[in-house]
Amino acid sequence: MTFLTVAAIIAGVMFGIGALCAVYRIIRGPSILDRALAADVLLAIAICALGAEMAINKHTDTLVVLLVLAMFAVVGSISIARFMAKQDAA
Template sequence: MTFMQIVSLLAGIMFGIGALAAVYRIIRGPSILDRALATDVLLAIAICALGAEMAINKHTDTLVVMLVLAMFAVVGSISIARFMAKQDAS
């Protein structure tokens, strides 16, 4: 195994463990804010994994996918914050 293959394998394992932990928190909760934060973490992990894949394979084909995921993360966070702000006001 070359050095790049070892680094790729370790990065994949770390991204996988992080994603599994985020999915666990999404399922278990207990509050909606925990689930929202875990969803943001999962999206960040997906964006980082795509970025690592692009760097390893030396291409920019999935850059648009990364930008769309980032947009969903921002819009989702803002909508959850607005929803929670309206609930707190009531």
């Protein structure tokens, strides 16, 4: 096995563990903010995993998917923050 293969396997395992922890927090989160933060973390993990896959395989085929995921993460975070701000003001 080459170093690149071992690094890809280790990165995949770490991304998988992080994703499982985020899904667990989405399911068990006691508040809506915990669930929202876990969803943001899950999106960040997906973005990082796609970026790592693109770097390992030396291509940019999934760059559009990466950008759309980043857009969803930003829009989701802003909308939840606005929702919580309106809820706190009431």
